Amino acid sequence: MNFLVTGGAGFIGSAVCRLLARDPSNNVVNLDKLTYAGNLASLREIDSLPNHRFVQGDICEADSVLELLRTGNIGAVIHLAAESHVDRSIDGPAAFIETNVVGTFRLLEAALEYWRELPHAAREGFRFHHVSTDEVFGDLPFDSGVFTEETPYAPSSPYAASKAASDHLIRAWHRTYGLPVVLSNSSNNYGPYHYPEKLIPLVILNALEEHDLPVYGSGENVRDWLFVEDHARALALVATRGAPGESYNIGGRSERTNLQVVEGVCNILDRRRPRASGASYRELIRFVADRPGHDRRYAIDPSKIERDLGWEPQETFETGLERTIGWYLENEWWWRPIRAQVGPVGRLGGSPDRGRGRESPVARPPSALGG
Template identity: 60%
Template sequence: MKILVTGGAGFIGSAVIRHILANTDAAVVNVDKLTYAGNLDSLMGSERTPRYAFEHVDICDRAQMDRVFAEHRPDLVMHLAAESHVDRSITGPAAFVETNVIGTYTLLEAARQYWSQLDAEAQAAFRFHHISTDEVYGDLEGPEDLFTETTPYQPSSPYSASKASSDHLVRAWQRTYGLPTLITNCSNNYGPCHFPEKLIPLIILNALEGKALPIYGKGNQIRDWLYVEDHARALYQVVTEGEVGETYNIGGHNEKQNIEVVHTVCALLDELCPQSPHRPHAHLITHVQDRPGHDVRYAIDASKIQRELGWTPVETFESGIRKTVQWYLDNPEWVNRVKSGAYQQWIDTNYQGREL
């Protein structure tokens, strides 16, 4: 079996590829444009297996995508290529529309043309798995409310609106053309190889350097945290066992306020770095002006994937966050290579002028 993974050099995409190569006999074709968040270091060693191939291609390039499908002839597609950072979508929404909407459309059309030319048996086995986010559902009101697969879409940011648009396109291609698609919507991921503009790696790396730990508002935003390797395992299970046309929500069963997450990271750094001159690291916490349209609470009802496919997360937040902090401590070379000038420029631009 051969699986085409778009965005395979990104955070979740690289975890998916590592999972497939380590735990299955499948071959993988990694299609990635290698934007600022794409990092082949996260797949170090994969190039040594004949089951792995890399294509430096933009999913918006139809001619190149047609070539990739024709040359590699995948059995399954796992579509993870996306612009995914809310703050970046607020300052520059055009890239999100281009990649998440136009890119998904282009990929769907290339996949549809390829699929239509397969024989009946191969057509029946083919799957197009679109990986999305719980942010398409918007904000939860009640403290007991959960996102289900039938929750109406109410995206709040340019990022979530672009992902909602791509979800609708995938469903339309299944309904109109019969393309065998599946969709998953996940909660907040964390773990190794996470680009350090997101909350958890940003806090870890800033704390180690004695820099301010910027927290939006009071830090009372609630997210359901999902360890990335649990997510990768769920995604492979959906694409190989899920029912065509269905949506599956994937959550970690770990609701935490952002401020609670930050204090947990600081306490772990105090424990694991006893010689740090910045202990106690929680003293570095700095509250800054909240971002526009910031949703307060996300929480996933993942009972469908548990009931129908038997998936549940292995990691608790306590075990997963310890593994995550330890990984960043053990991999300074990865961190140094990924923290380019472009990254630092973004951090300066995003947080400048937010002081309370």
């Protein structure tokens, strides 16, 4: 099948491109603007494959996207390009509206025109897969409830609101114009090639460099965690087998508090890369003031995708975390140049799965750890 993946040089996008390009029957056009979190190094293992083509471009340029759809004879779009860092959205929401809302609208314009040109059989098989987040649903009590596909939207942050808006656009283009769309909303991802400002890689790298591990509040906020390669498999299934107009929640059934995540990283590093002093990395944990509008808990019910498409995660949180830490220990070549820019506990902000954004990051104050 011929795929267009937007944001394919980012964290989740590159995982999807690596998965799809390993199958020689697929052809992958990878569109990414290559702002700060887009990294061609994440595509190194597939960059020489004949069925993977990287294009540096902007999802807001509808004419250019339309040309890619036509020349690539695209059968499925997997739309991952997005601004996705909550702290950044609080500091500067305009970029999130531009990318996540306007960018999705422009992409829909191009996809609709392309789809209308297709012969009947190709129109029937075409899919526009919009990849979203569990954050559009707001938050849950600590002790009850899960997000399902029917959960009402109640976004808390500018990031979540921009993703909710783009979800609504996707559904509207299906209902109004008949564009065959599918949606997915996933829980927090983690794994190899994760941008170093995000919780798990930031904990790993701060710990290795003996820097503080600042945790928001008391660290009791809860997230459901999903290994990125499990998510990539789910996205490929939704894009190729999902029913038009349907949405699918994708979760790892792995709820953990932020403090449990940080302590889990410390425990593995204590075993695999002990500190010279012999002390535990847990001694580096520091609790700091909570961030505004910090959602209490996210929990995804993935029953629908398990039942309808036969997907289930292959990694538990423990095995996935072990693999992730092992990858960071063994691949300094990838993260060291980024780390030199981001710094130990500071952040330049950003999104792990994006195709459009600011050209030049600006240094910002230290960031605490917590999803």
